[in-house]
Amino acid sequence: MxxxxxxxxxxxxxxxxxxxxxxxxxxxxxxxxxxxxxxxxxxxxxxxxxxxxxxxxxxxxxxxxxxxxxxxxxxxxxxxxxxxxxxxxxxxxxxxxxxxxxxxxxxxxxxxxxxxxxxxxxxxxxxxxxxxxxxxxxxxxxxxxxxxxxxxxxxxxxxxxxxxxxxxxxxxxxxxxxxxxxxxxxxxxxxxxxxxSGPPLVYAAIKEIVREAEDMKFQDAMNRITKSQFKSVEALYRSEDQLEGAKAFAEGRDPVWQGR
CATH class of the missing domain: 3.90.226.10 (2-enoyl-CoA Hydratase; Chain A, domain 1)
Known part of the structure; x- marks a missing residue:
């Protein structure tokens, strides 16, 4: 460098x-x-x-x-x-x-x-x-x-x-x-x-949605989400972190994010 x-x-x-x-x-x-x-x-x-x-x-x-x-x-x-x-x-x-x-x-x-x-x-x-x-x-x-x-x-x-x-x-x-x-x-x-300290997979989903939806109509963006057309969103929904977030909430503790 x-x-x-x-x-x-x-x-x-x-x-x-x-x-x-x-x-x-x-x-x-x-x-x-x-x-x-x-x-x-x-x-x-x-x-x-x-x-x-x-x-x-x-x-x-x-x-x-x-x-x-x-x-x-x-x-x-x-x-x-x-x-x-x-x-x-x-x-x-x-x-x-x-x-x-x-x-x-x-x-x-x-x-x-x-x-x-x-x-x-x-x-x-x-x-x-x-x-x-x-x-x-x-x-x-x-x-x-x-x-x-x-x-x-x-x-x-x-x-x-x-x-x-x-x-x-x-x-x-x-x-x-x-x-x-x-x-x-x-x-x-x-x-x-x-x-x-936050959930990296959620950050990825947020950034992809914001970037890709910038020039879309609201319903078009939502349709892409529901049709599994955002890779980061699908990765989040199928991740261990998604389950960990729900478990941590139910157990009253802080989640441990693994990024997977």
Whole structure:
């Protein structure tokens, strides 16, 4: 692994730190490496939750590395198995991911954070889509942001490049929680430990249903569930964990999840 990524593994939790001073911007090589890291996370049955954060105290991620682009990295180059940043196009990622936004989060960095399931932010974090000012389009954000926050706020971000401070981002529901900067990493691990203790097969079912049903009508999605067309849901219904959950409830104890 290069110096750009630092990983920490503890139990079923994987923390990935993007560490490319000064701005934690992502070039093609780093994006491919991130894709490999998150692909291995997806495929490792012992890992249950991932955290993505930035190195240092100023930047979470400034997005696309314009210096690398000036040096020959093509904007339509090979980003790797997971697309830009390794997460947003990674197929079949049925495990929860937490973004711990430790500072400036803009452009492709915001697209990376939006690829997570839960976003925690430091109290000095800020958010923007400044691509408009350099004459380009925030393509993934143009798809995602209007679905996550009120349409008119999303369009203002996209059309003007306006910055949101963390309080406004929280008000519009862009982040789940705001924490003091010095407590962010510990809070991210606390959230990860909570998720690690939960039922992995249920998480997989939730993520598949949410992902696949995003553009479906309600009844069409329900029909796919009842016709056993979601693999993760069928795996859950036929699992030992499903029986364990019922037994634990009946016996008044905490369940022991095995992921099978």
């Amino acid at each position: 290069s110096d750009s990524l630092k990983t920490t593994r503890k139990g079923g939790i994987l923390e990935v730190v993007l560490d490319r001073p000064k701005a934690n911007a992502i070039d093609l090589a780093t994006s491919r490496e991130m894709g490999e890291v998150f692909r291995d996370f997806r495929d490792d049955p012992e890992l249950r939750v991932a955290i993505i954060t930035g190195g240092g105290e100023k930047f979470f991620c400034a997005g696309w590395d314009l210096k690398a682009a000036a040096g020959g990295d093509a904007v339509d180059g090979d980003y790797g198995v997971g697309g830009f940043g390794g997460l947003q196009e990674l197929p079949h990622l049925n495990k929860p991911v937490i973004a711990a936004v430790n500072g400036i989060c803009c452009g492709g960095g915001l697209e990376l954070a939006l690829s997570a399931d839960i976003i925690l932010a430091a109290d000095h974090a800020s958010f923007a889509l400044p691509e408009i000012r350099s004459g380009t389009v925030a393509d993934a954000a143009s798809v995602k942001v209007p679905k996550r926050i009120p349409y008119h706020i999303a369009m203002e971000m996209l059309l003007t490049g306006r910055w949101l401070d963390v309080e406004e981002a929280a008000r519009w529901g862009l982040v789940n929680y705001v924490h003091p900067a010095e407590a962010l990493r510990a809070e991210a691990w606390k959230m990860a430990e909570l998720l690690e």
